[in-house]
Amino acid sequence: MQKETAEQTSAREQLPQKNLSFARENSAYNREWFFDLKTRVEGGEPYAYVNADVPTEIFKAMDLPVVVNQWWSAVVSAKQKSAEYLGLLNERGYAKNLCQYCSLGFASTLARADQDAPWGGLPGPTVVVSAARCGSDQKIFDLWSREYDIPYFTIEPAVAAHPDIDDWVERGRHEWESIYGARVIDTLVEQYRELIAFLEKHTGKRFDMDKLEWIMQISNEQEEYYASTRELIAKTSPAPLNIADQIPAIMIPQWHRGTEWARDRARMFYEETRRKVEAGEGVVERERARLMWLGTGLWHNLAFYEHFQREYGAVFVWSIYLAVASDGYPTYGDDPLRTLAGRMTKIFGIMYTPPLNTQWIGNEIRRFDIDGVVSLHAGTETPEGSVCQQNIGYNYFLHRMLEEMGTPICYIGANTVDSRSWDDEATKQRVANFIELGVLAARP
Amino acid sequence: MEILNRVHALYRDPHSYARAWKAQTGGKVAGCLGLDIPQELIAAAGILPVRVLPLPGAPLDAARSFCEGASGPVLSSLAARLLDGTYDYLDYLVIATRPAYYGELYAFFRELGRTEARPSGPAVLLFDLHHDAKASTRRFNLDSVKGLKAKLEEWSGKGLSPESIQAAIAAGNQSRRLLRQLNQLRMQCRLQGSDMLALAETANLMERDEHNGLLEDLLKRKAQLPHYHDIRLIYSGSDTDDLSIYRAIEAAGGYIVADDQDRGTRQLLPLIEEHVDPLQALAQRYTRRAPSSWGFRTGERIRYLGELVEECHPAAVVFYILAADHPTAWDYPALRDSLEQAGIQSVRLGSRLYGDRQGEPLTERIREFLSRQVG
Numbered sequence: 001m002q003k004e005t006a007e008q009t010s011a012r013e014q015l016p017q018k019n020l021s022f023a024r025e026n027s028a029y030n031r032e033w034f035f036d037l038k039t040r041v042e043g044g045e046p047y048a049y050v051n052a053d054v055p056t057e058i059f060k061a062m063d064l065p066v067v068v069n070q071w072w073s074a075v076v077s078a079k080q081k082s083a084e085y086l087g088l089l090n091e092r093g094y095a096k097n098l099c100q101y102c103s104l105g106f107a108s109t110l111a112r113a114d115q116d117a118p119w120g121g122l123p124g125p126t127v128v129v130s131a132a133r134c135g136s137d138q139k140i141f142d143l144w145s146r147e148y149d150i151p152y153f154t155i156e157p158a159v160a161a162h163p164d165i166d167d168w169v170e171r172g173r174h175e176w177e178s179i180y181g182a183r184v185i186d187t188l189v190e191q192y193r194e195l196i197a198f199l200e201k202h203t204g205k206r207f208d209m210d211k212l213e214w215i216m217q218i219s220n221e222q223e224e225y226y227a228s229t230r231e232l233i234a235k236t237s238p239a240p241l242n243i244a245d246q247i248p249a250i251m252i253p254q255w256h257r258g259t260e261w262a263r264d265r266a267r268m269f270y271e272e273t274r275r276k277v278e279a280g281e282g283v284v285e286r287e288r289a290r291l292m293w294l295g296t297g298l299w300h301n302l303a304f305y306e307h308f309q310r311e312y313g314a315v316f317v318w319s320i321y322l323a324v325a326s327d328g329y330p331t332y333g334d335d336p337l338r339t340l341a342g343r344m345t346k347i348f349g350i351m352y353t354p355p356l357n358t359q360w361i362g363n364e365i366r367r368f369d370i371d372g373v374v375s376l377h378a379g380t381e382t383p384e385g386s387v388c389q390q391n392i393g394y395n396y397f398l399h400r401m402l403e404e405m406g407t408p409i410c411y412i413g414a415n416t417v418d419s420r421s422w423d424d425e426a427t428k429q430r431v432a433n434f435i436e437l438g439v440l441a442a443r444p
Numbered sequence: 445m446e447i448l449n450r451v452h453a454l455y456r457d458p459h460s461y462a463r464a465w466k467a468q469t470g471g472k473v474a475g476c477l478g479l480d481i482p483q484e485l486i487a488a489a490g491i492l493p494v495r496v497l498p499l500p501g502a503p504l505d506a507a508r509s510f511c512e513g514a515s516g517p518v519l520s521s522l523a524a525r526l527l528d529g530t531y532d533y534l535d536y537l538v539i540a541t542r543p544a545y546y547g548e549l550y551a552f553f554r555e556l557g558r559t560e561a562r563p564s565g566p567a568v569l570l571f572d573l574h575h576d577a578k579a580s581t582r583r584f585n586l587d588s589v590k591g592l593k594a595k596l597e598e599w600s601g602k603g604l605s606p607e608s609i610q611a612a613i614a615a616g617n618q619s620r621r622l623l624r625q626l627n628q629l630r631m632q633c634r635l636q637g638s639d640m641l642a643l644a645e646t647a648n649l650m651e652r653d654e655h656n657g658l659l660e661d662l663l664k665r666k667a668q669l670p671h672y673h674d675i676r677l678i679y680s681g682s683d684t685d686d687l688s689i690y691r692a693i694e695a696a697g698g699y700i701v702a703d704d705q706d707r708g709t710r711q712l713l714p715l716i717e718e719h720v721d722p723l724q725a726l727a728q729r730y731t732r733r734a735p736s737s738w739g740f741r742t743g744e745r746i747r748y749l750g751e752l753v754e755e756c757h758p759a760a761v762v763f764y765i766l767a768a769d770h771p772t773a774w775d776y777p778a779l780r781d782s783l784e785q786a787g788i789q790s791v792r793l794g795s796r797l798y799g800d801r802q803g804e805p806l807t808e809r810i811r812e813f814l815s816r817q818v819g
Binding site: 092093094095097098099132133134135136138139140142143146154156158159161162183187190191194353354355390391392393395396397 | 507509510511512515516519520523541542543544545547548549550551552554555556558559570572574575576578579580581583584587737738739741742743765767768770771773774775776777778780792795
């Protein structure tokens with residue numbers, strides 16, 4: 001991999017343009033929340049460290065602070081510490097190609113002497129919780145548990161063997177059980193009850209079902225604002241926001257979903273986006289192409305996305321974050337715990353269950369009038385590469401659908417958090433070629 | 445020895461028996477993908493269960509267009525063999541959910557069938573089994589076993605009586621007992637690791653009673669077995685889908701006295717309880733089988749390997765881990781450290797590519813390790 005120059009480092013580390021007035025406030029709130037957490041933990045309060053597929057709503061219904069693994073991983077990556085910390089993991093004998101996004105949080109705890117640790121470093125959690133989906137998630141959280149002698153709870157979701165896919169997008173908010181099957185929901189609900197008992201035992205906190213009901217209601221409000229915001233961006237050209245603006249505006253409140261603050265920030269996001277639309281403010285004057293970014297966010301280099309709007313008027317208008325917030329999260333039902341299970345099932349069904357995942361992408365391409373797709377996609381099997389979340393046929397079905405739609409796609413094979421694997425110049429060139437030759441030149 | 449020759453021949457051509465059986469009996473064959481599937485239940489339905497296996501180095505053409513992107517090498521190989529006619533004798537295919545990518549294969553075939561892009565193939569059933577030690581896991585898994593039973597009754601057109609299931613469990617347990625007796629001979633350096641691998645794997649390719657007959661014959665002839673004097677090693681790591689890795693270790697003077705992988709003697713533990721409700725017994729046994737890296741906690745893996753070390757007294761442990769086998773790679777440092785604390789040397793054979801014949805020569809590496817570390 002080509003080493004970047006000091007100039008390139010400087011350019012890459014520049015924050016993306018913040019086109020949202022409240023973006024810095026979101027970041028400041030996040031930081032303050034974290035420092036408050038550290039103070040509370042130092043005072044003896046418990047907190048939980050969990051993977052992204054664990055419902056934080058349950059913890060909030062217990063007033064148990066919770067840090068999400070991928071959120072912390074994104075913070076560490078944005079602070080340009082991923083190479084250093086992952087290196088410490090490698091020194092212990094953990095292979096370089098192992099899941100960086102999901103293990104960076106643990107790796108960050110190995111740098112105890114680091115005076116430059118992001119936000120002073122993560123405090124030691126009281127409990128850790130993950131699902132067991134890919135095999136490695138369980139290993140990583142087991143490592144947390146063994147290293148720090150912390151109780152660890154695993155959630156094992158059932159596979160939806162026969163999803164009912166007819167009109168699933170329209171039905172998703174209310175008819176999630178009929179889409180995925182009662183067994184899938186029952187399995188999660190039963191384990192959520194076990195999780196609650198585990199948390200009560202190990203933290204002394206008590207679960208409040210009424211509070212969960214409130215959390216579900218207010219988080220639905222939050223997510224519906226995202227859905228409305230999505231419509232604004234989708235139907236407006238030039239787009240008022242690119243994904244470098246959207247991602248922090250969504251993800252920081254998402255980590256705090258189920259709070260009034262998060263709901264209010266989502267409303268603010270919607271209102272400001274609407275204002276921009278009404279004022280005709282776009283991220284570029286002349287929007288020549290609208291791009292979809294397929295994959296997790298490039299946390300160590302959000303400025304990457306803006307390069308192409310400057311050079312080509314090609315705007316990354318879509319990422320999974322706003323779309324999952326719009327279609328995966330809003331979930332309604334009478335039983336809050338069951339509805340929560342529906343929410344978590346939908347989120348992962350949308351992203352990983354065929355044909356839901358490819359159909360969803362197709363819907364979004366039409367909704368946003370996407371001209372081209374740039375896919376992060378996992379690497380290939382090499383001692384250095386990583387085959388995370390193995391699947392088969394996804395790219396085949398996706399490609400077939402995109403061909404039918406006449407939408408070109410470019411695969412860049414990059415790592416979301418591990419800056420060691422990132423070749424900025426080569427990747428920019430690859431995407432630039434795609435925009436020039438695959439998107440702009442292909443137009444009639 | 446003729447029996448071992450026959451076993452190895454079947455190991456090399458795992459389809460010959462099932463094809464012949466089907467032609468002779470007119471019976472049905474169910475492919476089983478994953479160690480979590482209660483093959484006893486399938487056998488009780490009068491259906492021949494055969495383990496579906498990937499093969500390093502086999503052509504991937506039939507699956508290539510589906511595999512680009514995030515398909516690991518084992519998944520790609522399985523898909524190719526299920527699509528290219530290798531398993532065209534299967535009437536049914538039962539797919540477990542550990543490793544997790546087996547579930548992806550199920551979803552792929554479901555989607556392929558839905559979009560009618562797939563030529564006609566076996567009826568596919570997902571068998572979802574979990575491994576955590578929770579009360580909900582026990583209930584879920586029992587429900588899965590009941591679901592499998594119901595589907596087998598539909599496929600076979602007949603009910604599965606408790607007696608028929610118990611008889612199949614008894615045959616399965618007898619197989620495990622016989623294999624364990626042979627494994628004792630292996631620990632006494634009378635059977636090589638590659639022989640034991642073939643013996644264990646072929647149990648998943650034949651009718652149990654017939655395979656049990658082979659094992660009994662071999663035990664009767666144990667006096668004819670050679671004595672090996674090589675250095676005692678335990679193999680730990682990724683599943684070996686052919687004998688090349690074991691043969692490379694044996695060629696270096698290593699004697700694989702035990703294996704810690706799903707292809708080997710991990711299949712032999714534990715027995716299924718025979719005096720309780722058979723469906724409960726099956727669910728219990730397959731939930732808490734000998735721990736692999738996929739689905740079990742690292743602490744359980746450390747204990748299991750530690751017990752193997754105590755039982756087999758190896759001079760060292762050889763770790764062979766595929767680059768794409770992440771859970772096994774995650775377990776490795778803790779296993780290595782636990783061995784070190786116990787005074788057992790170990791070597792890790794790189795981060796290997798599936799079917800890699802071009803990488804660091806294994807035999808030389810092992811030979812060097814053995815001469816340097818073990819003496």
